[in-house]
Amino acid sequence: MRSRSTRGRCSSAPPRPRRAAAGPPRRGAAEGRRRLAASPRNGPAAPRGVRERSRALRNLPPFLVLVWRASPPLAASAVALRLVRAFLPILLLFVGKLIIDEVVRLAGLPNRPDSLANWLESGLADRLALLVAAEFALAIADDVFGRVVSYAEGTLSERVSIAASIRLMRHAATLDLATFEDAEFQNRLERARIQTTGRIPIIGQVAGQAQDLATLASFAAGLAAYSPWLVALLAVTLVPGFLGEAHFNNEAYALAHARTAERREIDYVRQTAAGVDAAKEVKIFALGAFLVERYRHLAERFFTSSRRIAGRRAAWGALFAAFGTLGYYAAYAFIVARALAGAITIGDLTFLAGSFRRLRALLDALLTGFSATAAQALYLEDLFSFFRVEASIRRPATDLLPFPEPMRDGFRFEGVGFRYPGSERWAVRDLSFDLRAGETIALVGENGAGKTTIVKLLARLYEPTEGRITLDGRDLGEYDADALRAHVGVIFQDFVRYSLTAAENIAVGRIEARNDRPRIRTAAVESLADEVVAKLPEGYDQMVGKRFVNGVELSGGEWQKLAIARAYMRDAAVLILDEPTASLDARAEAEVFARFRDLSRGRTSVLISHRFSSARLADRILVLGEGRVEAQGTHAELLRASGRYAELFELQARGYR
Numbered sequence: 062m063r064s065r066s067t068r069g070r071c072s073s074a075p076p077r078p079r080r081a082a083a084g085p086p087r088r089g090a091a092e093g094r095r096r097l098a099a100s101p102r103n104g105p106a107a108p109r110g111v112r113e114r115s116r117a118l119r120n121l122p123p124f125l126v127l128v129w130r131a132s133p134p135l136a137a138s139a140v141a142l143r144l145v146r147a148f149l150p151i152l153l154l155f156v157g158k159l160i161i162d163e164v165v166r167l168a169g170l171p172n173r174p175d176s177l178a179n180w181l182e183s184g185l186a187d188r189l190a191l192l193v194a195a196e197f198a199l200a201i202a203d204d205v206f207g208r209v210v211s212y213a214e215g216t217l218s219e220r221v222s223i224a225a226s227i228r229l230m231r232h233a234a235t236l237d238l239a240t241f242e243d244a245e246f247q248n249r250l251e252r253a254r255i256q257t258t259g260r261i262p263i264i265g266q267v268a269g270q271a272q273d274l275a276t277l278a279s280f281a282a283g284l285a286a287y288s289p290w291l292v293a294l295l296a297v298t299l300v301p302g303f304l305g306e307a308h309f310n311n312e313a314y315a316l317a318h319a320r321t322a323e324r325r326e327i328d329y330v331r332q333t334a335a336g337v338d339a340a341k342e343v344k345i346f347a348l349g350a351f352l353v354e355r356y357r358h359l360a361e362r363f364f365t366s367s368r369r370i371a372g373r374r375a376a377w378g379a380l381f382a383a384f385g386t387l388g389y390y391a392a393y394a395f396i397v398a399r400a401l402a403g404a405i406t407i408g409d410l411t412f413l414a415g416s417f418r419r420l421r422a423l424l425d426a427l428l429t430g431f432s433a434t435a436a437q438a439l440y441l442e443d444l445f446s447f448f449r450v451e452a453s454i455r456r457p458a459t460d461l462l463p464f465p466e467p468m469r470d471g472f473r474f475e476g477v478g479f480r481y482p483g484s485e486r487w488a489v490r491d492l493s494f495d496l497r498a499g500e501t502i503a504l505v506g507e508n509g510a511g512k513t514t515i516v517k518l519l520a521r522l523y524e525p526t527e528g529r530i531t532l533d534g535r536d537l538g539e540y541d542a543d544a545l546r547a548h549v550g551v552i553f554q555d556f557v558r559y560s561l562t563a564a565e566n567i568a569v570g571r572i573e574a575r576n577d578r579p580r581i582r583t584a585a586v587e588s589l590a591d592e593v594v595a596k597l598p599e600g601y602d603q604m605v606g607k608r609f610v611n612g613v614e615l616s617g618g619e620w621q622k623l624a625i626a627r628a629y630m631r632d633a634a635v636l637i638l639d640e641p642t643a644s645l646d647a648r649a650e651a652e653v654f655a656r657f658r659d660l661s662r663g664r665t666s667v668l669i670s671h672r673f674s675s676a677r678l679a680d681r682i683l684v685l686g687e688g689r690v691e692a693q694g695t696h697a698e699l700l701r702a703s704g705r706y707a708e709l710f711e712l713q714a715r716g717y718r
């Protein structure tokens with residue numbers, strides 16, 4: 062099951078590792094897994110080697126498309142300005158050479174004017190003044206263009222980040238619950254989420270490299286005109302540095318990749334220790350010191366590895382840089398010797414030395430920049446490989462059935478068995494029962510019996526591992542899953558408490574009707590949420606939850622009433638409440654059920670409850686035990702049968718006596 066689903070979902074993912082990627086000691090990762098039972102696995106190892114790295118470069122074109130689409134005018138202006146800037150350095154240097162040659166010429170004139178005023182008056186310095194003005198104008202232009210470019214690219218980066226985040230959220234919405242619950246997927250999602258903002262520098266980097274390349278070509282042409290082999294010498298002395306950079310970039314990525322699970326664990330511990338969600342328990346159980354210690358331990362291990370790479374990188378980098386500098390001074394000595402021999406002018410010397418220095422810096426920047434871009438492209442793989450993850454639930458492209466309106470026969474479970482992804486245990490097995498159209502059934506059973514799992518299968522959040530579920534005689538898989546879910550209103554026991562307004566919390570049941578206040582009010586009245594809203598200072602517009610300023614926290618039962626209203630927001634053909642009244646007081650519970658009965662009349666509904674007083678209101682009760690239907694019938698029939706139902710009912714009834 063696992064390998065099948067993983068293959069299906071992540072078909073174009075990097076290949077699974079035969080051995081661990083460079084960086085993390087495996088024992089450490091294994092320890093991490095043992096410590097937190099639910100700790101996610103690391104997922105596929107980082108791509109290694111030249112082939113994988115060049116494969117990661119394939120993400121550059123789609124990324125550039127993403128950049129272009131984020132804002133064509135901004136992207137076009139950035140490119141144009143970069144190109145113009147590319148040729149400014151050589152122009153500046155050349156004008157500088159002309160200035161020096163002119164100064165040398167003027168200095169050698171007989172009968173030179175003795176003051177600046179006389180120089181200007183004589184007109185002898187006109188050409189020099191013009192050259193200085195030209196250099197000044199070029200310097201100003203360079204500065205202005207530089208700022209405009211960084212403004213354009215900064216704005217573009219923000220747009221790209223927004224576009225990537227939107228694409229990420231949209232894509233995540235197309236994936237299945239089973240995919241989300243997979244720890245490997247969660248690692249992948251985490252990496253992708255980081256990349257929506259983390260890869261922004263690559264825009265400036267690629268653009269900067271294109272600019273540097275153009276500048277380099279201009280300098281190389283100038284230098285090659287004097288001595289082509291000097292250019293070759295420069296390139297050769299820089300190669301070791303380039304290879305070193307490439308190697309360390311790759312290692313750093315491999316580490317970051319392999320440590321995704323641990324990074325998530327670190328974030329989890331930090332969030333638990335310093336987040337509002339667990340604050341209550343952290344205080345009561347005095348978990349602060351324990352969590353800080355765990356954080357310190359995890360963080361230390363994480364950062365020791367990155368420090369090690371940084372240290373080696375610095376040492377080798379210094380060595381390679383010294384080699385490059387050696388090449389530079391050898392060439393410099395050659396040019397000076399030529400000037401001394403009178404083969405070139407002083408202006409030529411400054412031009413060549415300047416060109417040479419710039420060329421060296423450019424070559425260095427380009428080579429290491431290329432390696433950095435390749436490294437960034439490795440991270441892009443995180444983003445784009447997420448976009449390639451596909452939903453695991455089969456969706457035949459065509460001929461999807463619409464939801465039957467009205468339902469004729471209802472749902473039928475035929476020998477259904479289900480194992481959660483990654484689990485060897487059957488959550489439910491050999492399930493065969495009918496949920497007839499218009500009928501209300503109750504699912505009862507002890508914890509872990511499989512009640513919620515049945516509901517998830519019914520809503521097609523998962524597909525049965527074996528057997529099949531039909532709706533009006535057709536396999537559930539033949540229906541359009543979105544249409545199916547649109548007609549099924551489920552409120553899960555672990556419903557989400559959204560940090561939104563009270564009205565929006567109800568409207569999530571039918572988000573397109575979020576501005577339909579009368580509808581929201583009606584749903585609130587039906588679920589008793591209207592009483593909750595009446596007590597809020599800003600009524601329906603009150604922000605609920607404590608996450609944001611002005612938010613008002615609700616009690617468990619009050620949240621539950623808001624959640625139940627979601628079910629009434631949709632005109633669902635099938636209504637499912639999974640332990641909807643666990644937090645409600647006795648009066649509210651009785652009332653909620655009375656209303657549920659009224660509102661579900663004529664609709665197909667499923668009620669999950671541990672309270673028998675509620676379950677007995679159903680037309681039929683299914684008693685589940687260890688993932689199987691143990692018995693079914695009406696309340697009276699099941700009591701007469703003296704099975705588990707009668708036993709549990711008696712236990713509960715005794716508690717009230």
Ligand SMILES: Nc1ncnc2c1ncn2[C@@H]1O[C@H](COP(=O)(O)OP(=O)(O)OP(=O)(O)O)[C@@H](O)[C@H]1O
Pocket residue numbers: 242481482484488506507508509510511512513514515
């Ligand atoms: N997401 C999941 N991944 C793996 N196993 C799961 C998952 N959810 C539930 N299970 C397992 O499936 C079995 C059935 O769980 P289910 O939630 O359906 O029980 P339930 O009858 O609704 O229990 P309760 O009364 O406690 O709500 C349990 O053994 C549980 O451990």
